[in-house]
Amino acid sequence: MRGFFVRTENRKRLRRLALMAVLVQSFAGCSQTQHRLNADREAYCTIAERNHDPRWSEPDVSIDMDPRSRYFDPYNPDCSPMPWDDPASHRYMHCVDGKKGWKHWGRNGVRAQLENPQWRVQLAEYAELTEQNEVKLDVDSAVRLAYVNSPQNQNALETLYLTSLDVTGERFRLDTQFFGGTGVAYRHQGNLEPATIGFNPLLNRYVVAGPFDVPEINRLAVTDDLSASRRFATAGEVLVGFANSFAFEFTGSDVNLASSLANFSFIQPLLRGAGRDVALEQLTLSERRLLANLRAYSQFRQGFFTQIVIGELGVTGPQRFGPTTNLQSFSGFGGVNGYLGLLQQAQQIRYTEDNLRLQLRTLDRLEALYENELIDIVQVDQFRQNIEVTRANLLDQTNGLQLAIDNYTTQVLGLPSDLPIELDEDLMEQFQLIPSETVLLADELLELQQRIGNIGELFSLTARLEILAEQLPRLAEQDFVDVDLALGQLKGIVDATGRQLFDLPSDFAGVEDQLDDRIEEFGASERKSLQEALSILEKEEGREELVQQFAEASMRLEEILGSMNEENLGDLVDANSDLFTDILSLSRGVVLIQSAAGNLALEPEGVLADAERLIEPARELFAVARRDLERMEETAPERERFMRDEEKARFRLDRVRLNERLSDLEFGDSGLANTISELYRLRDGYSIEQRVATIGGLTGWIQSYLQLIERLALVPAQARLEVVTVDDVDLEPEAAFQIALENRLDFMNGRAALVDRWRAIQVAADALQSDLSITGSGDVRTATNNPVDFRASTSRLRLGVEFDAPLARLLERNGYREALIDYQRNRRNLIQSQDQLQLGLRALLRTLQQRKLQLEIQRRAVTIALRRVDQTELSLLTPPPQGQPGARPQINPTTAINLLAAQSALQNSQNSFLAAWLNYYAARIRLYRELGVMQLDPTGKWIENSVEFNSGDASNTATEDVEPLPPPVPIEVFEIDVVGQQDLDQQEGGPARSGPVTISQRGTEDAPAVKKTHHPLVRMAEKITGFEKNR
Incomplete structure (x- = not known):
């Protein structure tokens, strides 16, 4: 029996401990971490509800930074250490206006640096590093680096996240909300009431009364309450509550009282502020904004890719307060920046280096001619001066490229400018016309x-x-x-x-x-x-x-x-x-x-051996030239598809001549075979006694051999030039416009934003009405000293109707008129945005055609420049004409000018050819983005040729069942009833109008004649009214 009482006592103690734990937890509430995790869970769930449409579905929507990112914060976000503060400002955190500040600011410590201290170590996990510990940058690595480190992408994700929090807030506003608490109050009152001034009716005057003896009070009151409120979709609101009170009186004999109260109240507007159009507006708006921002982020990723590759974002991205009808489209002007811009600058530097190297080799020949008095000093100095100018330009280009890399690293990739970068120039190999072997x-x-x-x-x-x-x-x-x-x-x-x-x-x-x-x-x-x-x-x-x-x-x-x-x-x-x-x-x-x-x-013998060693690289260079000619023949049919007949004939003739030139360089009089034979002759005739003669023969041989190699380099250059092609885009402007309207996510958002402004008219109009509401409240109490002894006889009930006439509605009137104007403005903005989209697409398609033609023009220009360089180099080998008797022969006085002009033309035409191809490629990427059909893989990289424009409709359709729009508006609705307007005109002294004015009348009376277009909406209206049959 004693054990039973012990167990009972233990259970009581456990209940007390559990009750105390519940009370302590209720006082503290949820922790900061729990609130943060709950917010994340609800926000991500809210986003996931809309993240299933393939047109804007995103694989991973999270605001948690990649641990490898430079901006990753390794500290607990709920207990983050204080950043390093400014010392002068920091003292106000400890003492302000002579008052001591909070002493726990530094309880989490002070962080040493703002960025992730391990990001450089972790860089090798997702980026390729060279032996010199430089980041090898190509399109893939640039996309990875940008997504991991760029603050721009993180800001877009956080905006989307905050929009989802707005949705959870609006849903909570219309959900059942519970409130509860406990209050404890102790009241003491002494047994003597102080004297006061009071009116004595017997004496008919004020007198001092008291002090008086009163009962002493020592009362403890404990009150518990629990309530719930809910707002309905009809704009009504109900509140229910329950409260009980325990009072303990400790004066004299202990007395206590337990009572309870259950109550409710409700209000339901009937006119102003009533209805689902008003009650659900904020929730509807936040839900639509979240959908719009999810679309905007999906489109932002397309623009983010174009920003990485061509240096142009071209999109707006998520906006906290929702989309607008003023939409961004291609302006008609666009260049090449970003990663492709860096490659272009690097390739231009290589062209300059090639030109400088060619000029230096030519200068050696000119100086040799000058020493033999075959050319005047003016021409040599012209070359020398141009070489110095080229060197200065090369320094400028090199410095400009380094500055561009620093800007790209900082502004696009989100990394510091001191990070060593090495560009992967594989994409530019096709533009390296002169083989590196040469x-x-x-x-x-x-x-x-x-x-x-x-x-x-x-x-x-x-x-x-x-x-x-x-x-x-x-x-x-x-x-x-x-x-x-x-x-x-x-x-x-x-x-x-x-x-x-x-x-x-x-x-x-x-x-x-x-x-x-x-x-x-x-x-x-x-x-x-x-x-x-x-x-x-x-x-x-x-x-x-x-x-x-x-x-x-x-x-x-x-x-x-x-x-x-x-x-x-x-x-x-x-x-x-x-x-x-x-x-x-x-x-x-x-x-x-x-x-x-x-x-x-012994040096002459060594020179002969080295000269013989350089024969094999020449044979390999001929093999390279033959392979390039084979590639040219393979791509010739594709090239000829877009040529006219005369262009085809010219192209075929150029290919024949190119093959003949290669054959002549290999087997002609001054070709490789004879050059090798001459070297072998010098080698076989070498002896100590003949070394001077051998060196003299080698001097002429090396000059001829070098010129052979330089001329040979032009053959693969011409072949490689013909291999460079672009993907054709066959798309009409009208079709492009329809594809863009169908697929552009921002135009989906723009149409939704216009409807939001249109709905705002109804909300503003609602505020013009009278206030008419039904109200009610009631409660029931306990009758005895029992907290559950509720009796109907203690209940109270109140019902009422409240009405407020619309006598003071000036502000509401102004708001309604503003809503009307705002809707019309946004309607015009959306029309103009569509016009700008159409303009940009037309300009973009024209630009594509222009760049394609420019590519062919610059291809021919490079061909001509290569031929000019070849011919001017040959002019140095031509013996000068015999002058007057006794005078030394002189080469052409314009030789240096011709050489400089030819070499400069080759460099300029190569730069222009490169620019034409890159501009076309950039315009093609831009077209995919502007049409809204750019498809990205999960890593954010563009899936090239994901849509074939000339193979059918490029529009994407959603797999989900989309809620149908309302039916088209009948033509009768377009008639404008102006009876009220007639009365208003008469009141103002103006002429009255005779009957309703329809759209057809306004089109013939007020507007100039225009070509009629049968919009689908108009065609449907015509069918409804029977107009189509009568016509």
Whole structure:
């Protein structure tokens, strides 16, 4: 028995603890985290209700940031640490106006930085990195980076989320709402009531009364209440409640009283503010806004892709307060920016580099012609000046590209500008007309040509030094002509040797070892020359000292040659004989050192081996050219589909000529086969005794070989040019306009927004009515000291009707008129938006055709430019015509101008061809977006060619059952009853109108004659009225 009482006592304790836990929880309410999670759950569920139509369905709608994002917040959002504050402002959080602030601001700590500290480490999880830790950027990676990091996409998602919260708020407003609470109050009143001033009717005057003895009160009252209210779709509202009270009196003998009350009240408007049109308006508006913003976000993703690729958003995106009828469409002007713009700038830089490389190779030939007095200095300087201009332009382009990459990284991808980026230029490979193999081979040939030139110059200097060494001791015995010729040769040797100084190695240890091994081969004078040169070069700034000495000697020889004549010849020679001897000796020493450094004895054989090694890359380049010609033939039928007959004939002739040119370059007189045979002949005839002759033959061979490679590069360039094509768009403007109206999500929203303004008229008109409402209330109480002893005799009931005449409706009248005007404005806006859409589509389709024609025009321009470069390069090989007797022949005085013009035309035409293709591609992407048919995969990338415009209707239809619209409006509704207007006109003194004015009358009386268009709505109306049959 005792165990039973123990168990009973334990159960009572558990009940008390449970009651206390419930009370504590009710005081605290839900936690911040629970409220946040509940809001998320309801918001996402609300969005999911509309996220099933394939026209705007989105795979993942969440405002939770990707943990890899730079903007991801790793901290608990409900207990986020305080950001780093401004120190001067922060002190007001602790003391403001002399009052202490809240001391718990820093309880969650202070965050060190605003961005995700791990985002750079996690970058490799979704972006490809190069060996230099640079982000390799292509379209796919740009889309991924933007969706993970761009604040623009996050802002759009958050706007959609906030709109869904608005819906939950409006639904809650029309849902049953419960309220409950408990109140505890203790009341004490003493037993003495203070004196007061009161009126004594017996004395008929005011007197001071009291104090008085009164009962003492010590009462504790506990009140509990629970109520529920609900607003109905008819604008009525009902409130029901229940309350009980427990009173405990502790004075004298303890007394307590328990009572309860149940009550209700309701109100139902009948005129103003009544009806579903008013009661459900805010809910209807919020629900429609959420649907509109879901569509807007789906369209935003299309614009987001175009912004990433071509730098143009072109859409509005979700708006917190719903869509408008002023819709954005293509304005008719659009360029290429974004990722494609970066690729365009990078490819233009490559074209500039190719042009600069070509100019430098041409300059070497011009300088060689100038040294042989076959061209004047003016033409050489023109080339030199243009090269400097090109270098400056290249610097500007490079800096501009880097700035564009920084802007793109920051503004589009949402990443800092110091993030290293490497563009993936695979898309631009088709525009690299000159094969990269050609560039590498030409660079190697230029390097080999430089080596051959240095060897030939050293051989020439050695021979000329030996001749001058024999002439200088007898210089005083020679006549003016011989002295002038000898000193001129000496000056040439000094200048050439001065140039050789820049090619000397910085470390002379190996050179000295070679010279020591060959010291026995040198005579006394040569040893002296070596010693003089080495003594200077071994100094810290010996090379600069020698350069200065040779420059001064060249200037001195120039002065001597300029002032020398028959009279002072002997004196000048005697006075400067030591100078001539010293400078000749020093030049010989430098030449010997350079010959040893370059291993002049064995270098010709090495040059032959390297030249033979460069034959195979040329054969591979021919193979590349043949493959490019095959690709050109494969794409020729597709190209010819859109050509006229004369264009086809020209295209076929160009292809035949291109194949003939390749064959001539391979097997012609100056072709590869003969060039290889010439090299083998030089190799087979090489010997130590013939090395000078071999180097002379190699000098001519390398020049011819380099020109062959440069001409060969133009063949695959022409073939690749013909392979570049674009996808044709066959779409009429009228069909495009209908497709856009059917598929553009913003125009769906625009039509819905216009209906919202139209509904606002009804809501505003409702406010003009009288106030007429039915009201009622009632309650029932307990009769005894029992909280459940309800009795009908204690109940009360009140019913009533409230009426307020519409006497003061000026503000409501103004609001109604404003609603009418706002509707008409938005109706006009929607019409204008449709006009702008049609205008933009027509302009876009014309632009596509224009860009396509421009592509063919620029293709022909590049072809002509390639031919001009080829012909002008050949002009350098043409022997100059013989001039007057005794005069040296000169090449054409406009050769440099022609070369510059041809090379500049090639660069400009390549840039224009690239721009035409990119503009067409950008316009095509833009067309898909403007038509509303751009389909994206779950990652946000465009599914290209998702719609074939010339294969039928491109419109998408929803799979769900759509609520049908009301039937068309009969024609009778279009008749305007102006009886009231007649009365108003008569009151104002104006002429009265005679009968109703219909649309047909207004069209013939008030408006000019226009071509009648049978809109579907008009055709339906005509069928209803029988007009179609009578006609």
